Structure formats: structure tokens, C-alpha cells
Amino acid sequence: MGLSTGCERLDELLGGGVPDKRSLLVSGPPGTGKTTLGMQFLEAGLDAGEDCLFVSTEQTVDELEDTFEPYPFDLGHEGLTVITVHCEPGDTMERDDDLVVRTLEGGDRAVAEWFDLPFTRENVVHYLSEYGPKDRILLDSLSGLRPIAADEVSFWRSTYDLIRLFSDTFDATSLLTAEDGGTGDGVASDLLRYATHGVIELSSVERANQRHTFLRVGKLRGRDHDTRRHKLVLGADGATVQPTQRTPPSELLGHDHLSTGIDALDGLLGGGLVRGGFTLLSHDGTTGYYAINARMLASAIEAGMAAAVALPAEVSLSRLDRYWSDTDWTVEGLLDDDRLFVLELAESNGDDHRNVLTYDEEERDWRRLSECCYERSGDRPLFAFVDTEPLLEQVSRQRVRDVRYHAAAHHTDEDDIVVYTINPAVQDTSLVEFLVDTSRQTIRIERGDDGIEWLTLRKSPTGSPGTSTVVAYDETPPYVDLV
Template identity: 85%
Template sequence: MGLSTGCRRLDELLGGGVPDERSLLVSGPPGTGKTTLGMQFLQAGLDRGEECLFVSTEQTVGELEDTFEPYPFDLDADGLTVITVHCEPGDTMERDDDLVVRTLEGGDRAVTEWFDLPFTRENVVHYLSEYGPKDRILLDSLSGLRPIAADEVSFWRSTYDLIRLFSDTFDATSLLTAEDSDTGDSVASELLRYATHGVIELSSVERANQRHTFLRVEKLRGRDHDTRRHKLVLGEAGATVQPTQRTPPSDLLDHDHLSTGIDALDELLGGGLVRGGFTLLSHDGTTSYYTINAQMLATAVETGMALSVAIPAEVSLSQLDRYWTDTDWSVGDLLDADRLFVLELVASDGYDHRNVLRYDESADRGWEQLMEVSYDRSGDRPLFAFIDTEPLLEQIAPERAREVRYRAAASHTDDDDVVVYAVNPAIQNQSLVEFFADTSSQTIRIEREEDGIEWLTLRKSPTGSPGTSKVVAYDEEPPYVDLV
């Protein structure tokens, strides 16, 4: 798969380490641990008996020794060559004030002797070519080579030449660091990010007068990788990445799941919808989230559950039938078998059936009474309750919705039941939305951007991958939706 970075969790985020004979750019502000992360990558290779090259453009060997003094890194290892490349004014055949290539004061660990040469792309590449082949290379940092070119495009070409030298000529796997800043004049520009096979981005956050460093794998070509932000911790053992997982270990949990009928969504949720709990589905009013809902409902029926649904007026029962054309049953079949209970809270859907329960507070058919009927008529079957709060809040106050939600959970929801509420925070009572989010076992957010792309994000869950976002993709075949 690839070469280890020396940090197990980072290897996992990269989908199996650094791809062999490829390059990664590690960018970030000063002091975020770029050099330490790079040296840990080299040390992992040294521990395996590999040949490694450390090219420093900003620190002498003595300064590197001071930097790495707290860590278990060995700059004197037999398989490690440390060289320094620096740009400074000097004498060339043309002028006595040209920028020239020199080692930084303090010497280097290389045997090669060489003369002052103009600080050009060709000369730097020629100088470095004397140190191959290698298994791993750290170039720290590209910022020190910036004078090699007059403009950003030329500098990108110079960096690309170095990457080709390392990957194609040396057959090496390389890490290149670059200082990134908020000034806009960043060496780690989009061009450099394009030149490398992948990008690891470091950032800093201040909280309560303490500085925290975070790591994110921003890009990695051809590899399924984790793009979530993680804390980078620099300690005596080197660099570690936390959290190693975002939900408690499975042996500490006791959760049964109901499949959503969508494999990628089940994987994201850690198995599916939590039984005996409450899932909040948050949307922005522009998505086709009922395609996902219909698949959840169909899967619940297939597992032997009964359905109790409160859907908005624009989602008709005949529309559910269109989603269920590949099944052996229809809306009418489920109503007749006491497997489907429709809580009509606003307008009639045209169905005249004892299990189409029409809301009428004055006739003692309020929301709580309708839910009571659903639980009673479903008998011993587990119940899948899907409640869209849009029609609900047209009939009852948010305080009443909160009260009935508590009563239903305490009096009726069994360990095998599943409850899903759909909310649109943009148009609904904020305190009620926060109440639903706070009391939910899982919170899923679906939203559409201006270009039409729909995103599904798992905001909260006791299992699975909270914080992960996927693009929603629709299909003409069941289950009609996928996450990519």
C-alpha cells in the first residue's frame, strides 16, 4: 500500500501510508510540527534498514540536533544522509554578488565537495542528484528554495523537477514541507499542491490561551483517504494523531441497528439507524431527502416492522408507492395489514382508510392520540416512526412537540423501535431544533449547494464516523441513492 509515516493513525488517514515512490506536501504555519513529522517519516524508514536523505534549506545540522533533542530520532544513523542547501550572495564567474548554492554554516554529513554555483534550478537539481538513490527523502523546506525562481510558475516548475528527481531517478518516496500563511504570499500555493501527489495541511487554533495544532489530509490522488481534521500531538515519542477513533470502542457500547437499505449510509452510521433511539434528519428544504427516507421505510417493512409516518403535503402516499415499485407490497397492502399508519396532520391525501389517521384536536384526535393508535394497532411488531416536523408544527406549539416527544420515548419506544424526526432549522423554532439535536442518538444533515451538489454529513452518532461528509448520488435503480 505505502510507506509508514511512523504514526499509525496518520497512516490510516492516508489509506495505508505514503504511496510508494510518490511525494507529499506538508504545509502549515511556523511551529506546527512540519519538520518533526518529516523526520519521523525518515526514522520509520531507518528503523526498517532503508536509505534516507534529509535535505535542509533553513537549519544547520546543529540546529536540527537541538530541534530533535526531545524526540527519539537518530541523526547519526548509518542509513541517513543529512545535507544543507542554502541560497546566499557569493562569487560566481559572472558577478561577485550573485545568489549561490552553499551549505549552511555548521557543515553537513555528506562527503561531496563542491564550489559556489549560481542558485538556479539546474544547479540545485544537479547537486542533489549526487545523493541518490534513496528510499525516503525529506526536503525541509521548499520555502528556503524560493529564490530559485523569479515567479510562482517558475518556482512550481523547479519543485516539479525536484519531485521527478526524487520519484523517477531516485525511486524514492518523499515528503516536502512548505510554510503556509494567511498573507496570500504562500509557498504552498495551489500550483505546488497540484505538483505533489498529496497534501497534508497543518493548522493552529487558540483555545483558552492554549495553542492546538491540527492535521488534515487535504488531498491524495487515487486513494480513499480520511479528510477530517485531527489533533497533532508532539510528545516524547514523536508525533501522534488524535483521536484514533471518534466513537467509543464497540465493547463499551450496546447498540442494535436497523439497516437504512443504503450500504454506504450504513457504513457511515456504523451499522445503520440506532434501534431504541432517536435519529434527527436535518435538511435545508432544497434536497431530495425523501428518496433516502423512502428507502429507510422500505427496509423497515422488509425486516417485519410497522410504519407510522407524518409526511408533508407535497409528499403523497402515491409518491411512496413509486419508490416501492420493486417491492412485493404497496401502500394499500400495508394499510390493510396494519403495517402502515399515516398521521395526516394538515391536508387529506385522498386515501379513505381506517389507518389514515386524520388530525382533529377538537375530536380527541391530537398528535399524541394518533401515535397511541399507531402503537396499539401495530401489535407486537416493532414500529418505525418517521415524523416530519413541518406539518406537525402547523398544528401544535414547539413546547407541546417537546412534551409529546418525551412522553412517546418514555411510554412507547421499545428497544426494537426506530424513531426519525426531520427538521429544517432555517424555518423552524431554533430552541426546538436544538432540543431535537440534543436528545437524538444520531444527527444527519443533508444540504444542497448552489451548484446542485447534495452533501450528507453525520453530525452525531454513538457509532460510525461522526464529522464525515459524503456527496449524495442518485440512480435510476433501487435503492435509487448512494453516497460517494
């Protein structure tokens, strides 16, 4: 798959380490750990018996030794070559005030002493070409080579030449670091990011007077990689990335799941909907979220559960049948078999079946739905789906809280599942917060200005909280997928 960075979790974020014979750019503000991360990459190669090259453009060897003093890195390892390339005023054969290539104190002495090489792209590439082939290369940093070119495009070309030298001539896998102040004042420009195969972005955040460094894989061509932000910790053993997982270990929780009917969503949730719990699906009113709900209902019925549904205003019973065109059942058949129970809160669908209830304030309100389901469905576990928007037009917010607690305390068994949908933009903030707080899982679906529909897992005891994916619809069942 690739070469290890020396950090197991970072290898996982990269989808299997650094791609072989490719280049990664590590960008970030000063002091965020770019050099340490790069040296750890080299150290992993040395431990595997590989030949490594460290090119420093800003520090002497003595300064590097001071930098790495807290870490278990060995600059004197027989498999490691350390050279310095520095741009400074000096004497060339043409002029006495040209910028020249010069090694820093303690670096390799390959440059002839009787004159300095002009600081050009060709001379830097020629100078470095003497040190191949290598298995791994760290160039720290590109910021020190910025005077090599007069403009950004020329600098991109120079960087590209170095990458080709490392990848094609040396057959090496390389890490290149660059300053990025987060305000456009660094050299890690969009052009430079384009030149490399992947980009690892470092950033820092101040919280309670403490500085925290974070890492994110911003780009990696041809790899299914994790794009979430993680904490970068620099300790006695080098760089580690936390958290290694964002939910407690499954053996501590013992959750049982029901498939949502959408494989990609099951993967995001860590197996599906958590049984015995309450899932909140939050939306912005512009999405086709009910296609996902219809898949969840179909999966529950396929698993032998009874379904209790409080329909949103725009969904009729006949529309449910259209969502279930690939199944062996119909709405009418499920009603007759006491496997489907419907509460119509907005308007009647014209069905006078005994399991189709309408809201009536005189008859103990919508709690009748779950009670009716438990009374008539036998021993089947319950899948309850409640759309809260029409509900809140009829029922007080306090009543919603009372019913939610009543259902949890008296009805919801370990095999049951309850799903609510809510649109925070049109509903009371305290109620939204209440439902988020009491949920086991919270899923957010929203549409951007460009029409792209996003699904984000915001809360879950399993799976990948914080992960977002794009919702895609199809003309054939199951009609919806995540990509």
C-alpha cells in the same frame, strides 16, 4: 499500499500510508510540526532498514539536533544521510555577488571549496543527484529554495524537477515541507500543491489562550482518504494524530442497528440507524431528502417492523408506492395488514382506511398515531417517521416536546426507531436545539448554490461524525446513493 509515516492514525487517514515512490507536500505555518512529522517519516524508514536522505535548506546539523532533542530521533543513524543546501550571496566564476549553493556548517562538504555553484535549478538538482538512490527523502523546506526562481511558475517547474529526481531517478518516496501562513504569504501555492501527489495541511487554532495544531489530508490522488481535521500532538514519542476514533468503542455501547437501505449511509452511521433511539434528519427545504426516508421505511418494513408515518405535505400515499416499486408490498396491503399507520397533517389523500388518521385537535392530537400503531401491530417493533414541518403548523412547540418525552418514556422500546425531519430555517431555534439535544443521531442534508446536495453526519454514537458526502439520485431503485 504505501510507506508508513511512523504515525498509525495518519497512515489510516492517508488510506494506507504514503504511496510508494510518490511525493507529499506538508504545508503549514511556522512551528506547527512540519519538520518533526517529516523526520518521523524518515525514522519509520530507518526502523525498516531503509536508506534515507534528509535535505535541510534552513537549519544546520547542530540546529537540527537541538530541534529533535526532545524526540527519539537519531540523526547519526548509519542509514541516514543529512545534507544542507543553502542559498546565500557568494563568489562564483562569473560574478562576486551571485546567489550560490552552499552547505551550512556541519553539512556535507561535497561542493568544491574553490568556488560556489550558482543558485540555479540545474545546479541544485545536479548537487542533490549525487546522493541517490534512496528509499525515503525529506526536503525541509521548499521555502528555503524559493530564490531559485524569479516567479511562481518557474518555482513550480523547479519543484517538479526535484520531485522527478526523487521519484524517477532515486526510486524514492518523498516528503517536502513548505511554509503556508494561511494568508497567502507562504510558498505552498496552488501550483506547488498541484506538483505533488498529495498534500497534508497543518494549521493552528487559539482556544482559551492555548495553541492547538491540526492536521488534514487535503489531497491524495487515487486514494480514498479521510479529509476531516484531526489534532496533531507532538510528544516525547514524536507526532501522534487524535482522535483515533470519534465515537466510543463499540464494545462499550453495544448498539444494535437497522440498515437504512443505502449501503454507503450505513457505513457513515457505523451500521445504520440506532435501535431504541431517536434520529434527527435536518434539511434546508431544497433537497430530495424524502427519497432517503422512503428507503429507511422500506428497510424497516423488510425487517418486519410496523411503520408509523406523519407525512410531509408534498408526499402522498401513492408517491410512497412509487418509491417502493422494487418491493413486494404496496401501501394498501401494508395498511390492511396493520403494518403501516399514517397521520395526515396537511391535507387528506382521500383514503378512509382505519389506519389513515387525520389531525383532529379534539381527539388528543397526533399522539394517536403511535398509540394506534402499538394497539394494532401486535408484537412488531415500531419504526416511526415524523415530518415536523406540517406538524408544527397544527401543534404547539410545547406539545411537540411533551409528545417526544411521552413517546420516549412510555412507548419506545430497545428495538424501536424514531426518525424526525426538521428544517431549522423555518422552525423555532429552541425547538431545533431541543430535538438535536435529545437525538442519538443527527444527519444534515443541504444543497449548495451549485446544485450539489451534501449529507453530513453531525452526531452519532457510532460511525464517522463530521464526515460529509454527496447525495446522488438515480432513475432506478433504490433511487438514491452517497458518493
